Amino acid sequence: MTTVARLSPLANSLREFDDRVLSPFTGWTRDHWAALADHLLLAARRYASGSHARIAFPGAPGGYGADVDALEGFARTFLAAGFRVAGEGGRDPLGLMEWYAEGIAAGTDPRSPERWVRLDEHHQARVEAASIALVLHLTRPWLWDRLAPAVRERVVEYLAPAARVEYPPNNWVWFQIVVEQFLASVGGPADRGVVDAGLAFTDGFARDGGWYADGLERSYDHYAGWALHLYPLLWTEMAAGDPRAESRRPEYLRRLERYLHDAVHLVGADGSPLVQGRSLTYRFAAAAQFWAGARAGVPAPAPGLLRRAASGIARHFVEHGAPDAEGILTLGWHGAWRPIAQSYSGPGSPYWASKGLLGLSLPADHPVWTAVEAPLPVESGDYGLVVPSAGWLVSGTRRDGVVRVANHGTDHSLPGSHLTDSPLYARLGYSTATCPVLAGEHAGHPLDQSVVLLDGEGRPSHRTGFETLSAGRLASGTLVGGSRWRAHWVDPERESMDLGVGRSGPVRLGPRICVISAVRGPWEVRLARVSAPAGAGNAGGHGAEYGAEYGVLRVGGWPVPADAPAPADASAGGRAAASNGTLRSRIVGGPGLEASGVTSAGAASPLAPWTLVPWCATPARARTDVWYEAAVFLGGDGGSGERAVDGPGEPPTVEWTGRSAARVTWPDGTADTVEVPVAPAPSGTEADR
Incomplete structure (x- = not known):
């Protein structure tokens, strides 16, 4: 018998919220997800710089160095904060928007000792810039609109190089599209041609059955759902009213619905996702694809099944030691285990698990939260x-x-x-x-x-x-x-x-x-x-x-x-x-x-x-x-x-x-x-x- 991990204080505390009527398979509700997000965000504050622009989690630096690691720590936890506040309609008892606003002001200031690595200095900054742009869009009334004009100008200047720097021919193209779309929405120097070229290029990733390959190679893995289905639909939200977005959204939805039919068949009864493909240290990011379906309103799978899959994944990791007893997501799968990550990964990298918290961007009365959990296919037969x-x-x-x-x-x-x-x-x-x-x-x-x-x-x-x-x-x-x-x-x-x-x-x-x-x-x-x-x-x-x-x-x-x-x-x-x-x-x-x-x-x-x-x-x-x-x-x-x-x-x-x-x-x-x-x-x- 393999060793069973002792439940962490977080896992034990979450069990007190269990609702076996609404969620007969996992017990998890929106309260569990909110508590998980808050736990991660409050633990991250212990490792922030003075003005919060950098979050340097403990551990050896990744292959790209400490500056990139600290930017990842900020941008990836910022995703969790953004989803949390957006789903509450701006209610923010933890002061998340104010806390991250201070970080944005320092990170975009080229004279600050906490300044961020620029998009034209290191390619990884182009990834993190997309998360920053996305959250600024989702929380606009409570963050962007309240930033000082000088800070807004610096944010635009920080993001502006996206149109002229190179992005690899894979899911990274969507990071460029998201940044350009945000710049366009705030009157920044967006390049429409770059967006058009990116959209056309990513169309070539589509495969039969609603699947996407991550680029032109035979690359099928979790990125199909937590990147290649997620970003197109979020982009159509950002570009609402744009004929390009309105014409593309029905096809993106059709592909997602068909893909999710397969995706729910790839989750084990214990909540484990398929252990295949790189970037597994992002753990419950694998839940993002199911929340994407709920957010987009796909007719099937049903909301109760989407939540069952997502909550099963998060519960699986929480009850196997992720986050750890200190509230940290280490490089690993359940607990810390460095070999599962790639050599470029650093202490802030695992926080792309925040993508799996996307469901919190949906309000408590959304059908995905109110529907009774339905069994996974593997629980049905x-x-x-x-x-x-x-x-x-x-x-x-x-x-x-x-x-x-x-x-x-x-x-x-x-x-x-x-x-x-x-x-x-x-x-x-x-x-x-x-x-x-x-x-x-x-x-x-x-x-x-x-x-x-x-x-x-x-x-x-x-x-x-x-x-x-x-x-x-x-x-x-x-x-x-x-x-x-x-x-x-x-x-x-x-x-x-x-x-x-x-x-x-x-x-x-x-x-x-x-x-x-x-x-x-x-x-x-x-x-x-x-x-x-x-x-x-x-x-x-x-x-x-x-x-x-x-x-x-x-x-x-x-x-x-x-x-x-x-x-x-x-x-x-x-x-x-x-x-x-x-x-x-x-x-x-x-x-x-x-x-x-x-x-x-x-x-x-x-x-x-x-x-x-x-x-x-x-x-x-x-x-x-x-x-x-x-x-x-x-x-x-x-x-x-x-x-x-x-x-x-x-x-x-x-x-x-x-x-x-x-x-x-x-x-x-x-x-x-x-x-x-x-x-x-x-x-x-x-x-x-």
Whole structure:
């Protein structure tokens, strides 16, 4: 059993507000959210400079330095203050607007020792400027309109460089649009052409099913909701009456409504969001997408479901130690755990969690606050969901409340690239109950949720740059998807910053790998084939050109958080399992995958002291153009009392019907025919399957 965090004083105090009639699933109401915001804001004041322009939270400086860290501390907590006061119609018993007004006056004064980093001095200031501009818009009657004329002029001067500085081609373009729109609203030097170009460019991020990619790469993560859906609709509010905003808003709303249908399926019953993608240290920022739907008035999901999802996320973190006993949001997930953040992140960075407080901008009589909570999809029943744009096969199971994703569509890269795999993007699976291995010797060497070839030195290959083959559903409801890639090994450039994505460096190419996933409930049948590239020799079932460079094929299962290393009986004969008493990960190798084990990785994720990864592998060099199969399980531990390697229940079975199809029989008795790509028979040989 993994260690349960002792409730913080904040978590204990919030439980006194619980209302199980209005909120039967979380107990949370608007009072909980308001108390959380006030707690964070009052704790932040202890670390403010004399005039409040800088908030320097404790901890080592981030990769961009202390000046940027302090600006983040101000701007990101300012979001929370703005939402809090806007939703109260200006009522401000904590004096938030006056307190932050003093900071604005000092931060925009170039002669002040507390002055802010300028937009043309450091690119991170361009991010923080958008938060400042947004809150000034939301709280205009109570802050902007009461600033001295000289301070308003300095604010405009501070924001003015936004039109002429460079923004990366991703969600950052919206920061520029928001700043320009605010400048236009106050008679500042706004550039209409910059806004028009930004709007047109971000249109290119839209994908099927209401999803957005974060830029032109296959970047699907929480930014889809807390940035790429949030800012367009807030911009239309800022630009109300502008024909550009009026014409675009219906399409933004349509996309958000469709996206939220998927998003509510990606929250676990315990409130955990999917542990996938970078910037996870922003924690309950993941709730912002649901509040965005409520604020915009989407017809569905219903207000009670939107609040259930948002409150579940916030409650999950509060009851797992975020904020900490001092009221601080540290770099981490639950508690402090620096490796989950990127190298540029500093002590003020986690306060972008303030985005998740957006619901407080809605008054207490808004339907999202007055509706009775509705259950999450994973609380209503088992389901399988396909997200074609991201190449995700989503499986939720009511029994354990876990949501899983089989990933065949996102790696924060482009097809054909040869980068290292980012643990947060390129793994074959993610869930709300597990975390990829993010630190230690296995972080840069794919182990969990992977299909790899080991080279002569035992180093695993990478899959970034894969080609998505399919993502769909069979008539039985079973989900099927696949991808293929050129196995490659990379010596990453050591000097590059950790941006949470794959790294470049000298590359050595190997054979091709194809993986097909069939998913039903807590089980996945994973089919894998190694093929030598066209033109490579093939002797005895091996690509001769590559025979000395690769060997074992290894299939990694789900990473389970645990308090101790795996027991000695965790694997045998191609079967391996890991459990923490509540959650079990299991892998059962088919013919040819008779080797197995459980790797115990210490301090590898923020969920527990140990991460246990079961795997199976070929005992010797993998054969080419042969399909290998493994059954992979993640779900609640049945407590069957069987040996660690066995239970719960029998795995699905696979029978091959020629080279192009496998018949999979699932534990519930359902039988599916799964078609697989046909590989050309090696010259002079007969393909085995």
